[in-house]
Amino acid sequence: MESFGTRLHRAITERGPLCVGIDPHPGLLAQWGLPDDVEGLDRFSRTVVEALGDRVAVVKPQSAFFERFGSRGVAILESTIRQLRDAGSLVLLDVKRGDIGSTVSAYAAAYLDPSSPVYVDAVTASPFLGVGSLAPMFELAAEHGGGVFVLALTSNPEGAAVQRAVTADGRTVAQTVIDEISQLNRGASPLGSFGLVVGATIGDTGHDLSGVGGPLLAPGLGAQGAGAADLRTVFGSSLASVLPSYSREVLSAGPDVAALRAAAERVLVDCRAVLPAR
Numbered sequence: 352m353e354s355f356g357t358r359l360h361r362a363i364t365e366r367g368p369l370c371v372g373i374d375p376h377p378g379l380l381a382q383w384g385l386p387d388d389v390e391g392l393d394r395f396s397r398t399v400v401e402a403l404g405d406r407v408a409v410v411k412p413q414s415a416f417f418e419r420f421g422s423r424g425v426a427i428l429e430s431t432i433r434q435l436r437d438a439g440s441l442v443l444l445d446v447k448r449g450d451i452g453s454t455v456s457a458y459a460a461a462y463l464d465p466s467s468p469v470y471v472d473a474v475t476a477s478p479f480l481g482v483g484s485l486a487p488m489f490e491l492a493a494e495h496g497g498g499v500f501v502l503a504l505t506s507n508p509e510g511a512a513v514q515r516a517v518t519a520d521g522r523t524v525a526q527t528v529i530d531e532i533s534q535l536n537r538g539a540s541p542l543g544s545f546g547l548v549v550g551a552t553i554g555d556t557g558h559d560l561s562g563v564g565g566p567l568l569a570p571g572l573g574a575q576g577a578g579a580a581d582l583r584t585v586f587g588s589s590l591a592s593v594l595p596s597y598s599r600e601v602l603s604a605g606p607d608v609a610a611l612r613a614a615a616e617r618v619l620v621d622c623r624a625v626l627p628a629r
């Protein structure tokens with residue numbers, strides 16, 4: 352079975368280095384002329400799939416916006432995941448899970464076991480209970496060709512106080528996460544299956560990302576204020592591993608399908624101008 356890293360590398364080569372989020376904010380639903388209910392959620396998600404599912408490398412549904420409608424919202428998330436898979440994009444579910452290991456096993460079964468209704472290509476995970484507590488996710492991902500993106504240096508200003516705190520051995524908390532994920536990717540080629548989330552908003556923090564060997568998901572572009580040029584400052588010599596991620600910047604061009612495609616194309620051109628050719 353092909354690893355997630357191999358599949359992601361191919362998707363980026365064929366479609367370009369871009370992840371677009373499906374974040375149906377109430378304000379976006381209103382802007383698109385849709386009701387703030389499950390019907391609006393369904394129409395919003397179907398439109399994004401129609402516009403981008405056959406051309407963007409990775410689509411990242413934000414689970415929170417589906418969960419807020421309860422079981423009917425989760426049913427739409429399931430259907431959106433199926434539609435994205437049929438359209439050919441990789442699905443990264445932004446769900447930021449983390450817990451003690453025995454519970455992480457259940458999260459792993461939910462998202463990374465192909466028999467689950469919410470099975471996806473990759474998930475985001477929180478290392479606050481220790482990177483080691485996420486081992487069941489890493490194991491199931493490796494078994495079934497899935498991926499896990501672990502939060503390291505997030506795009507929000509509040510993250511720094513925790514993530515840049517210095518541990519007993521002198522490394523920051525974030526650097527310990529970076530180093531543990533680097534170990535997991537050792538020997539993987541062309542790309543490891545275990546990624547990190549590093550916000551495009553954070554500037555030059557001095558963290559060493561050079562040995563990660565996996566994808567570096569970069570949210571914070573567009574609506575949160577970072578631009579493609581900021582990727583140079585944040586990622587330096589690790590730019591070749593960056594997967595830029597945009598949600599509102601692209602979604603606010605909808606509901607017109609052609610306009611959504613043009614917005615995705617525009618941000619992809621911006622990113623290609625900064626990232627090395629892949």
Ligand SMILES: O=c1ccn([C@@H]2O[C@H](COP(=O)(O)O)[C@@H](O)[C@H]2O)c(=O)[nH]1
Pocket residue numbers: 372374413445504505506507548549550570571572573574575596597598599600
């Ligand atoms: O550090 C992080 C981690 C995750 N996110 C998520 O990405 C999108 C960003 O949406 P925009 O509309 O492009 O701002 C959203 O789903 C966040 O939950 C992040 O922003 N920063």
